[in-house]
Amino acid sequence: MTQQTTIRKLAELVNKPVDKLLEQLAEAGMRFDGPDQVVTSIEKVKLLGFLKRAHGKEEKAVEDLAAPRKITLSRSRKQELTVGGGKNRATVDVVVRKKVVLVKPEAAAPAAAAPQDDERAEILRKLEESRQRNLSEQQRLAEADQRRAAEAAERKRQEEEAARLEAERAAAAAAAPEEEVARKSHVHPHPKPAAPRADDKAGHKHKTRGSHAMVAGVEDDERVSRFAGQMHLSAADRARRSTGRGKARPTRRHAEQARSGSGFTRPTAPIVREVAIGDAITVADLAQKLALKGGDVVKALFKMGVMATITQTIDHDTAVLVVEELGHTAVRADAGDAESELLAQVEELQGEKLPRPPVVTIMGHVDHGKTSLLDYIRRTKVASGEAGGITQHIGAYHVRTDKGTISFLDTPGHAAFSQMRARGARLTDIVVLVVAADDGVMPQTIEAVQHARAAGVPLIVAINKIDKSDADPLRVKNELLAQEVVAEEFGGDTQMVELSAKTGQGVDNLLDAITLQAEVLELRAVQEGRASGVVIESALDKGRGPVATVLVQQGLLQKGDYLVCGVQYGRVRALFDEGGKQVSEAGPSIPVQVLGLSGVPDAGDDFVVVADERLAKDVAQQRDAKRRETRLVSQAGNRMEDIMAQMGEGSGQLSLPLIVKADVQGSVQALREALTGLSNDQIRINVIGSGVGGITESDAQLAATSKATIIGFNVRADASARKVIETAGVDLRYFSIIYDVIDQVKQVASGILGVEIREEIIGTAEVRDVFRSSKFGAVAGCMVVEGVVKRHKPIRVLRDNTVIFEGELESLRRFKENVDEVRVNTECGIGVKAYNDVQPGDQIECFERIEVQRTL
Incomplete structure (x- = not known):
């Protein structure tokens, strides 16, 4: 029985007619409009008191029934608490509240109760029976809830056991034969759910009785009925389990995660990543590897003083600093797969090393006879075809002499071709330094000596033009001593040969010196296998396409080989020697022209023959990307100091x-x-x-x-x-x-x-005295002490070496005559226009403005 009920239900409970009960309520002072109105507990107590009084019972008993059984007392106490010290001292109010509940003890029942009224006894009996029924119903529902909770726990345990068995079965199936897997696949991994019990069904009938009416209503909902009795689960867990109801069994991956505990969990500490960084990397790629936003990396760069956008490229060192600043670890990125495969193929080149021809570079100053000497050796006229009589690029030739085959590289001697001479010195085995006997050691001669010494190659000095009347070979040898090039006759180790490229005198001696030096060096190379070498020169021919002049250093270069050359690649379509004759192959120390590359390679790039075109293309593309990143690094990531310096320079x-x-x-x-x-x-x-x-x-x-x-x-x-x-x-x-x-x-x-306006002082006059004139004003009597004073030139008046006026002359007189100029140590009278404050001791400076053409 609930705390509130209607008059009709109360009449049924006490077994009285509804009209009779309404009359008794009206007599007790409580009027109701109909039998369906609600009667509260207080109204029931009032009705009971009225009936007791009507049957002669004392009023005190009614009051005892209506009197409260407990009293709640609340107390509060306020205190002040001082915290902190000094300037931080503060006072805090602390309020302590205390609540006391006093319960009235039950009075002992008398041994012999007074006889009660039959009607009152009937009402009390009905109330007691209703209370007992409610207690039994509540106990039954509680037992049903406990039973359902135990069943849900059992189902959960069975599901976990089934998942574990499924994972073990999957692992065993991976190693078992196919027929064993087929046999085991018919086994049902999940037990059937237990059928609902009869008393559970019966429990659903009581949906509105007692305090469990809400639980009964929840059980009617099919989506959440399985969680009845599991109120300890959170809302997220209930939603997760409810969405999985009626779906397929757990997958193998989910079962493995459930068994090994490898599901997602919130990290408890910052994650430290190892970031692989190459020579250069863009800010966006670095942010992706760090799992950060691009703006965070840009902000970190800005704090370090590097201004770069998210699309720009930064170098390796800057990227390492940013990664370490953000709390991660930077590691050096390994070389690409294509480069590694290329290095592996290059290392495979093994074979017997046989003697090879020497590579000789001709170096020296402009117009000292380098190309003429090579022309005489080759018995051709190469120098006459050179523009302006000077070599503009490296020429590569190989000649067969009585002393053997020799490859020559002819380098230009002009100051602008310093890089060509350095490249020629690196490619060569022997350097022949040509010095004109009538001209001596010149700047490019000294530079050639430095290049040969830096490359670590032996030097042979060819003193040319000894057939001239003013030739002085001894002077050349003495001048080379200042460059630490000592001739053998002076106790040094440098061979010096006197010759004439025009008459051929001494050329054979030079070839003997080259052969002797080559024998001392014991030059050897692998004659067979994939070729490798270096690009001497390259050009773009309109009819033949990219043409590269290469020097083979190892192996044998043949027609049809695939090669990678710097950032270019291709297949050798044709090979030509220096005379334009087509050849089928080229061995070590032999220069040839190669046709078939994808583009014009840079002079000085290495070339390597590879197995197939795929590898050549991959290596070339990887090198091109790396070169582009390096170029972007040099253009991006300007430091703030550099930018401010550029702003300070202005746009002049x-x-x-x-x-x-x-x-x-x-x-x-x-x-x-x-x-x-x-x-x-x-x-x-x-x-x-x-x-x-x-x-x-x-x-x-x-x-x-x-x-x-x-x-x-x-x-x-x-x-x-x-x-x-x-x-x-x-x-x-x-x-x-x-x-x-x-x-x-x-x-x-x-x-x-353009032109620059300059001021040039042409004369200075010193004021000795000042004369006043009504016509001209103040006229200064002066003595020209330096240069010449001209009439139509601007002047400045100086006092104590400080300019006090700038203007022009109004008059210039010598005695009483007007003159155009007055020279040094001559007296004159000077009238300054629009200025009358000239004093003795002042200096009048005469100057003129001239235009000077600016030059580099």
Whole structure:
């Protein structure tokens, strides 16, 4: 029985008619409109008191029934608590509240109760029976809840056992034969759920009785009935389990995770990652490897003083600092698979090393006879075909003499080709230094000695032009002593041969010296196997495509071989010697021209023959990507100090943009270095584009857009390029000698710089006395002490070496005559225009402004 009930139910409980009960309630002072109204416990007590009084019972008994059984007393106490000290001292109010509950003890029942009224006894009996029924119902529902909880725990245990068995069965099936797996696959891994019990079904009938009405209602919901009695589960666990009800069995991966505990868990400590970093990496890739946002990495770079966006590339050292700053570990990235495979193939080249021809580089100053000497040895006329009589690029030749086969490299002697000479010294076995006997040691001679010493190759000095009347070989030997090049006759180890490339005198002695030096070096190389070497020169031929002049150092280069050369790759379509004759193969120390590359390689790049085209392409692409990243690193990641320094310099520096096109790669490199070396604080020579081959339409478009000058060195523009050049008015200049290129660029740069206005003092006059005139005002009587004072030039008045006035002369007189100029140690009268404060002792400085052309 609940605490509230209706009049109709109360009438049924006490076994009285409804009308009779309504009359008794009305007599007790409680009026109701109908039998379905609710009667509270207090109203029931009042009705009971009224019935007792009606049957002669004392009023005290009614009051005892209505009196409260317990009293709750609340007390509070307030205190002040001081915390802190000094300036931080504060006072806090602390309130302590205490609640006391007093329960009235039950009075002892009398041994013999007074006789009760029959009606009152009937009501009390009914109430007691209702209370007992409620208690039994609650106990039964509690037992049912405990039973359902035990069944749910048993089901959970069975599911976990089934998952474990499934995982073990899957592991066993991986190693068992197929028929064993097929036999075991028919076994049902999950037991059937137990059928619901009869008393559980019966328990669902009582949905509104007692305090378990809510639980009974929950059990009617099919989605959550299985969790009845499991109220300890959280809402997330109940939702997770409810969504899985009625679905398929757990998968093998889930079962394995449940058994091994490898599911996702929240990390309890910061994760330290090992980040592999190559030579360069973009900020976005670094952020992805660190599992961070790109903005966080950019912020860390900014704190370190490096300004870089998320798309820019940073170098290895900067990336390592950022990774360590963010709490991770940086490791060096290993080389790519393609490079590793290439190195493995190169190391496989094994074989017997046999003697090979020596590689001899001819070096020296301009016009000392290097090419003429080689011309005499080859019995050809090479020097006459050189533009301007000088060598513009490295020439590679091999000649067969009575002393054996010798490969020669002819390097240019101009100052702009320093890189070519250094490259030639690195490729060679022996350096022949040509010095003119009538000219002596010159700057390029000294530079050639330095290159040979840096490369660690032996040096042979050829003193040329001894047939001239003013030749002095002894002078050359003495000048070489200053460079620590000591002749054998002076007690040194350097062979010096006197010869004449024009008459052939002493050339055989030079060949003997080269052969002797080669025997001492014991030059050997593997004659068979995949070839490897270096690019001497490269060019772009309009009919044949990219052409590379290579020097084979190991192995045998044959037609049809696949090779990778720097960032280019390809298959050898044809091989040509220096005379243009096609050959089928080339061995060690033999220079040949190679056709079939994908592009023009850089001079100085190594080439290697590989097994197939796939490997060559992969290596070339990987090298190209690495080179591009390195180039981006040099352009990005500017430090804030550098940017502020550039801002401080201002925009006063002028710029001359150029586009350089040449016939060979070596000439392009030399021109770039020579032209950019002309830059100074006033003007910067900027080579915005360069390349090998003729001038194309794209070159002309670039020059028109950037307003650049095109320099064609031994190349010409095609028809489409000439049309663009004429339409846009692009400045195009052709050259064949490097001297002319440098001279004309200097002239153009000087024209851009313009003229400079300079002030030159031409005379100074000292004021001896001042005369006053009504017509001219103050006239200074002066003595010219320096230079000449001219009438129509501006002047300055100085007092104590400080300028106090700047203007012009109003009059210049010698005695009473007007003159145009007065020279030193001559007296004169000077009238200063618009200034009358001239005093004795002042100096009048006469000067003129001149225009001076700026030059580099």
